[in-house]
Amino acid sequence: MTAHEALSPDASRDEAARNEALRVRIQQEMTDSLDEELELELDDARLDDLDHGAHALHPSLDRKVYFKELLRLQGELVKLQDWVHHEKKKVVILFEGRDSAGKGGVIKRITQRLNPRICRVAALPAPSERERTQWYFQRYVAHLPAGGEIVLFDRSWYNRAGVEKVMGFCTDEQYQEFFNTVPDFERMLIRSGTILLKYWFSITDEEQQFRFTMRIHDPLKQWKLSPMDVEARxxxxxxxxxxxxxxxxxxxxESPWWIVDAVDKKRARLNCISHLLSQIPYQQVEHAGVTLPPRVRNPDYHRGPIPPEMYVPAKF
Structure with missing residues (x-):
């Protein structure tokens, strides 16, 4: 008799239910991965062509509603960007949270349709030997915005309060000095005219375990799982x-934390973007209409042939 055969009928049904729930959860995760790629290509003209039944694996949030809201919010982000650039404002947004909490996902949706010369991401690597001897905030100061810029920190100076403390990368004295210094540091930023927002992305123990497991088995996401992430579990x-x-x-x-419930990644993205827009008093900037000048044609100009070997092979 096998171990499965020894189970009672009720236990067998419970096991089957758990397996089915896991199968559906994996399907949801894979569908979400496809959605992420779709989001990067989606535009208004194609939005209404989405299959209305394609969101069956996402009962928590209708996919069509999600895409429409995402595009609407991204339109507002463009208005925010124009206002920041026009008014020469300085905006800093910090994204913190556990590994796999979804910080990168929301950052990608924020920057997706913005001008990278105005809105940029600061995702600093581990400090160099030289940087370890600097004032702790020094390397972050170098990435702060000038007037007319937005900087999104994918992890920030709060590394000292999190990973550095837990992993033993700082001393107790450095840890305490951080807490003594950071309030004044942030107040200085705000007094200088910087708009500062701080978000913590919160997920459950079970959700992080699931996302890490998916990364282990997904060759396109394995790069996201660092040795530090594994140790964090x-x-x-x-x-x-x-x-x-x-x-x-x-x-x-002056600089409160805002907690984002990030177990549902799509809701977390919409909620975070909607909230940050509500925290900045931006207004729509009127632009002069654009008129293309007539095409100038020179009858003496003849376009020369391009050698066939210079073309990228047309495989698709």
Whole structure:
């Protein structure tokens, strides 16, 4: 008799239900991966052509509603960008949270239709030996915006309150000095005219486990799973304690933290973008109409032939 045969009928049904739930969850994750690619190509003309039944694996949020809201919010982000550039405002948005919490996903949707000369992402690598001897905030200051720019920090100076503390990359003295310094540092930014927003993306232990497992088995996402991420799984409670301490010390009246429930990635993206737009008093900037000049044709100009070997092979 096999182990499965030894199970009672009720236990067998429970196991089958768990397996089916896992299968559906995996299908949802794979569908979401396809959606991510679709989002990057989607435009208004194609939106209404989506199969209305294609969202069956996403009962939590209708896919058509999601795409429409995403495009609407991205239109507002373009207005925000124009206002920031026109008014020479400085905007800094911090995205923090556990590994796999969805920070990169929302950053991608924010920047997707914006001008990279105005809105850029700062995702700093581990500090060099030289940077470790600098004032802690020094390398972050170098990435702060000038007037007319938006900078999104994919992890920020709060590394010291999280990964550096948990992984032992800083001393207790450096850790305490961070909490002593960061309120004044952020107040200086705000007094200088910088608009500062801080978001923490929150997911459950079970959701992180699932997302890590999907990354392990997805060759297109394996690069996202670093040795540090793997180590973080065994230190879940230490990261939780570090987060609680961080929020206690740095949830300031001038620069409060905003928590994004990120278990549902699509809802998290829409909620975060909608919220950040509500926090900045932007207005639509009127632009003069654009008229293309007539095409100038020179009868003496003759376009020369291009050698066939210079063309990219037309495989598709």
């Amino acid at each position: 065994s230190r879940w409670e230490l990261y939780t304690k570090a987060k609680e301490t961080m929020l206690e010390h740095t949830h300031l009246p």
